[in-house]
Amino acid sequence: MSATNGSGTHGRQAAYAGFAGTVGRTFSQSRPAWPEERRAGPDSPNIVVILVDDLGYADIGPFGSEIETPNLDRLAAGGVVATNYHTTPLCSPSRAALLTGVNPHKVGFAFPANSDPGYPAYAFELPEHVPTLAESLRATGYATYMVGKWHLTGDRSQHDAADRSSWPLQRGFDRYFGSLEGFTSLHAPHRLVWDNSPFQVEEFADDFYLTDELTTRAEQMIKGLRAADADKPFLLYFAHHAVHGPIQARPDDIAHYADRYRAGWAELRRQRFERQLELGIVAPGTTLPDSDPDVPSWDALGVDEQDRFARYMATYAGAVGAIDRSVGRLIDLLAATGDLDNTIIVFTSDNGGTAEGGVDGTRSYFSQFAHVAGLPGDWDRDVDRDLELIGGPQTTVHYPRGWGEVSNTPFRLFKGDTYAGGIRAPLVVHWPAGRLGVSRAGHPEDRLRHHYVHVTDLTPTLLELAGVAPLAQRLGRPAEPFDGVSAATILRSPDAQVVHQAQYSETAGNRSYQTEQWKIVTAHRFGAPFDDTEWRLYDLTADPTETTDLAGRHPAVVAELAAAWERVAWTNRVFPLDDHGPASALRRPTDDRFAEPVTILPGTPSLERFRSAQLVQHRDATIIVEFALRAGDGGVLLAHGDQGGGYLLAVDTDDRGEPVATVLVNAYGVVHRSAPLLLGLGEQRLVVRLRAHPRFRLDVELSDGHSSVVLTGLPQLLGMAPFTGISVGRDAGGPVDWERSRRHGSHPFSGQLHLVRYEPGPLTPDAPAERARVWAEGAKIYD
Structure with a gap:
C-alpha cells in the first residue's frame, strides 16, 4: 500500500526533494546521504x-x-x-x-x-x-x-x-x-x-x-x-x-x-x-x-x-x-x-x-538415522506402533x-x-x-x-x-x-x-557437470577411491530423465566435461573430496570443552542438543543429582531427549505412599523403566551411571549409595538422539515419557532441587570421533 496525498510517503518525499533542491544545495556535497535517500521506495516489490x-x-x-x-x-x-x-x-x-x-x-x-x-x-x-x-x-x-x-x-x-x-x-x-x-x-x-x-x-x-x-x-x-x-x-x-x-x-x-x-x-x-x-x-x-x-x-x-x-x-x-x-x-x-x-x-x-x-x-526416525560405522547388523531401525499413531506426536516416522x-x-x-x-x-x-x-x-x-x-x-x-x-x-x-x-x-x-550456461554439483563424492545439452554424472561408492571415476553421459535435450548412458559413444564430450568439472572444482574449493568417512567425525580441539563436567542449576533453560549430547554419547557418564524431599513431593529431576529417544529420572510415590525414584530410557520409542528405588525424606543424593559397551549397547544404573537398580543391554543413543537437550527439574519440550506427560505435563519437581552434575568419561574406542582421531594419527605417516 502507498499513500499518494501530501500527508503520505509520496508527499513527504516531494517536500523533502523541494527542500533539498533549494537551501540543501549549500551542504549536500559535504554530508552523507540521508536515510530517506537510500531507502527503497514505496513501489519497490x-x-x-x-x-x-x-x-x-x-x-x-x-x-x-x-x-x-x-x-x-x-x-x-x-x-x-x-x-x-x-x-x-x-x-x-x-x-x-x-x-x-x-x-x-x-x-x-x-x-x-x-x-x-x-x-x-x-x-x-x-x-x-x-x-x-x-x-x-x-x-x-x-x-x-x-x-x-x-x-x-x-x-x-x-x-x-x-x-x-x-x-x-x-x-x-x-x-x-x-x-x-x-x-x-x-x-x-x-x-x-x-x-x-x-x-x-x-x-x-x-x-x-x-x-x-x-x-x-x-x-x-x-x-x-x-x-x-x-x-x-x-x-x-x-x-x-x-x-x-x-x-x-x-x-x-x-x-x-x-x-x-x-x-x-x-x-x-x-x-x-x-x-x-x-x-x-x-x-x-x-x-x-x-x-x-x-x-x-x-x-x-x-x-x-x-x-x-x-x-x-x-x-x-x-x-x-x-x-x-x-x-x-x-x-x-x-x-x-x-x-x-x-x-x-x-x-x-x-x-x-x-x-x-x-x-x-520407519516409525523410529532417529534409530533409522543413526549413521555410525560399525553399527551391528541387528540394529533395529523401526519400532512397533499402532497404525493410527503414525504421523502423530508419539512417533518419529x-x-x-x-x-x-x-x-x-x-x-x-x-x-x-x-x-x-x-x-x-x-x-x-x-x-x-x-x-x-x-x-x-x-x-x-x-x-x-x-x-x-x-x-x-x-x-x-x-x-x-x-x-x-x-x-x-x-x-x-x-x-x-x-x-x-x-x-x-x-x-x-x-x-x-x-x-x-553450465553448473557443477558435488556431495559426498557424487558429482555431475552439465550444460544445456550434456550432463556427466557419477555415483560414488562409499570408501572407493575418488580417482576411480566412471562418468556417465546423458543428452538432456533428448533424455531429460537420464535413462541412456552415451559415454561410450561420445568419449570426447565426456573428457571435455570432466576437465571442466575439475577446473570449477578447484575454483570453488571442492577439494579435498570427502565421502564422510572417518574424517567427517573429526572436531576441532576447542570442541572438547563440550565434554567437560558441568553443573546445571534449577531454573536453567534446556541445554542445546549438540552441547547436551557431548556429555553422554559414546562414553560412560556419571550424573549426580542432589535434592531434598518432603512428604508428597515428586516430579522429574532431569530429562534428556523426547519421543525419538532419551532418558529421564523422576521421583514418584508408590502404593504405600513412600517416595521412590525410577530411571527410564526411551530407546528410540521402546520404553524401558527401572524398578523403583525406595527413598527417604530430607536430603538426597542419587547417582545415575551410564556405561557404554561394545557393539553400541548401554547399561544404566541408578544408586543412592546403598541400593541400586539397573537396566542392561539397551541400545546406545546415537547420532541425533537424544534430540531435545537436557532440562532439569522438569521434562520440558517434547516428552521422554509419554504416559507421564499425558498425566502431568512437564511434571515439575515439587521438592527442592539443588543441582544436577554431569561428569563425562573418555570416549569409547568405537566412538566416531575416537575412530577419526586414530585414523588421523595413522594418516600422519603419509605427511
Whole structure:
C-alpha cells in the first residue's frame, strides 16, 4: 500500500526533494546521504521466498501431484512455473547458495552443518565477505524477516554461549523465529529461537503444529510492519521444517488422505507422470525410468505392510497440505494489506525427495538415522506402533524409498544424488505487478519456463527484479562475486535465452557437470577411491530423465566435461573430496570443552542438543543429582531427549505412599523403566551411571549409595538422539515419557532441587570421533 496525498510517503518525499533542491544545495556535497535517500521506495516489490525441506519435484499440484494444493495452484496459474530448476543435492548447501548467489563449497557449505572435518568447504558459517540477500535488501531500506529452518550455523555454535555471528540476525534479518538446526519435530520442536535467544517452551499444546506456528509468526511480523509503516518493502524468508523427517501431520490432514495411497507407489508414480505430460511439465516422448531395484513391488507386500506404507504417505501428503494452507494464509494477509499484487512470491524446495526412510520406512526416525560405522547388523531401525499413531506426536516416522521415488517423478534417484532426482525441484514465481507469466491470448503455456535455472540464480534474480544492487562489500572487504546469473529475462519472457550456461554439483563424492545439452554424472561408492571415476553421459535435450548412458559413444564430450568439472572444482574449493568417512567425525580441539563436567542449576533453560549430547554419547557418564524431599513431593529431576529417544529420572510415590525414584530410557520409542528405588525424606543424593559397551549397547544404573537398580543391554543413543537437550527439574519440550506427560505435563519437581552434575568419561574406542582421531594419527605417516 502507498499513500499518494501530501500527508503520505509520496508527499513527504516531494517536500523533502523541494527542500533539498533549494537551501540543501549549500551542504549536500559535504554530508552523507540521508536515510530517506537510500531507502527503497514505496513501489519497490516485497519479496516472499518460501522454501520447503525435502519436497520432491512432483509433490505439488502444478507439477502433477494428486496432493491437493489449491493455493499453490493459484500462484502457478497467475505466475511462472519453472520446470528446469536445479538445486544442490542437500539442504544446507542449497540454502547457502540461495541466500548468497554463490556456489556452496565456496561459502563453506559442501554438506549439512553437522560435522567439522576442517576443510574450507566445511566451515559451516558464511564467509565475512559474502553478503546475503537479506543484507543487500536491508541496506536499501527493506524490512527483513525470517521464520523456520536456518541450518547455516555449525552445530558447535548454537548453544547459549556461542558466537552468534552466523545466526540469522547477524546475517541480515531484522527478526527471526524458528530452529537453527536441520530438522525438528513438528509436534514438539526441540529448540526454538526467537531473534537471538532461545525461546523456552515447557509444554506444547495438544494441537500444536510447527507449520501453523511459523505461519502465525510470519503474519505477526508483516502485520506489525504494516501497522507502523504502510509502505516499507519487506523480505520474508519462510523456510519450512516440513517435510524433512520426522514426517508428521495433523490428524485431520492424515485422515483426508487415508485411502489415497492404497493403490501403491508404482500406480501413483504412473499417474503423476501422466499429469506432468498433460500439464506440459515434461515434454512428449520423455521416458519414465524403470523403478529403483531397491523399491519392492507393491503387490508383493503383505496387507499389513501396504496399510502401514499407505499411512506413511498419507502423513506426508497431510504435511504438504499444511504447507499449502500456510501459503494460503500468507496470500490472504497480503491481499488484506494491499501488498499481494506487488509481492514477488517464490515457492521451491531445497533438494529432491529422500530415500532416507529406507526400503520399509520407519516409525523410529532417529534409530533409522543413526549413521555410525560399525553399527551391528541387528540394529533395529523401526519400532512397533499402532497404525493410527503414525504421523502423530508419539512417533518419529519417515516414508519408504518407494514413496521417495514417487516424489521425484519422473527422475531417477534421491536427495544426496547428483542425478536429477536429487537436484531437480519445483519452482513457482508469482508477481502480478511484474506481469510474470501473463499469457498471450490463446497461449496459456506462456507461464511455463523450460530454461535451465540454478539455485545460485535466485538472489541475483530477486535483486534485479527489485531494482536493488548487491552489496559491493561487507565488513570492509570486497564482496564475493555471484556465481549465479539473474534469470529475470527468463521469468519475463518464454522466448528468452538460457543465461546459466553450465553448473557443477558435488556431495559426498557424487558429482555431475552439465550444460544445456550434456550432463556427466557419477555415483560414488562409499570408501572407493575418488580417482576411480566412471562418468556417465546423458543428452538432456533428448533424455531429460537420464535413462541412456552415451559415454561410450561420445568419449570426447565426456573428457571435455570432466576437465571442466575439475577446473570449477578447484575454483570453488571442492577439494579435498570427502565421502564422510572417518574424517567427517573429526572436531576441532576447542570442541572438547563440550565434554567437560558441568553443573546445571534449577531454573536453567534446556541445554542445546549438540552441547547436551557431548556429555553422554559414546562414553560412560556419571550424573549426580542432589535434592531434598518432603512428604508428597515428586516430579522429574532431569530429562534428556523426547519421543525419538532419551532418558529421564523422576521421583514418584508408590502404593504405600513412600517416595521412590525410577530411571527410564526411551530407546528410540521402546520404553524401558527401572524398578523403583525406595527413598527417604530430607536430603538426597542419587547417582545415575551410564556405561557404554561394545557393539553400541548401554547399561544404566541408578544408586543412592546403598541400593541400586539397573537396566542392561539397551541400545546406545546415537547420532541425533537424544534430540531435545537436557532440562532439569522438569521434562520440558517434547516428552521422554509419554504416559507421564499425558498425566502431568512437564511434571515439575515439587521438592527442592539443588543441582544436577554431569561428569563425562573418555570416549569409547568405537566412538566416531575416537575412530577419526586414530585414523588421523595413522594418516600422519603419509605427511
